[in-house]
Amino acid sequence: MKQELDDALVRDFPNLYADRKSDQSPFYWGFECGDGWEPLLRKLSAEIEAIIVSMPEKERKKYRVKQVKEKFGTLRFYMGIAHDGIRAAIDRAEQESAVTCECCGKPGSSGSVGGWLSVLCDEHRAERQKKKR
Numbered sequence: 001m002k003q004e005l006d007d008a009l010v011r012d013f014p015n016l017y018a019d020r021k022s023d024q025s026p027f028y029w030g031f032e033c034g035d036g037w038e039p040l041l042r043k044l045s046a047e048i049e050a051i052i053v054s055m056p057e058k059e060r061k062k063y064r065v066k067q068v069k070e071k072f073g074t075l076r077f078y079m080g081i082a083h084d085g086i087r088a089a090i091d092r093a094e095q096e097s098a099v100t101c102e103c104c105g106k107p108g109s110s111g112s113v114g115g116w117l118s119v120l121c122d123e124h125r126a127e128r129q130k131k132k133r
């Protein structure tokens with residue numbers, strides 16, 4: 001993901017993404033997915049950040065993102081611990097990623113280009129296929 005989008009998410013959701021610069025965390029590598037998923041990540045982050053902020057201060061630091069990446073074409077959003085409300089929000093976002101172009105955020109579908117599964121709109125799938133040739 002573009003640096004400026006990454007920076008903005010980390011700035012806007014400081015509890016959830018507190019480990020972004022920690023070299024002890026796999027999240028040190030940032031958001032390992034395309035820019036097209038930024039809106040769904042932002043929506044998900046807002047939901048979880050609101051839950052975290054409603055907790056007692058000493059509880060908050062348990063709820064941090066460990067890793068965000070694309071795997072087998074869809075979003076994976078890992079936290080150290082989560083509870084049912086957070087887990088449900090993550091499930092919704094991961095399902096949404098399966099029909100959202102990772103490049104631009106338009107409706108897309110999962111398919112393989114050159115052996116890699118990714119979710120892309122028609123336009124970006126055509127572009128990827130052209131590059132492979």
Ligand SMILES: [Zn+2]
Nearest residue numbers: 101104121124
């Ligand atoms: Zn696209």
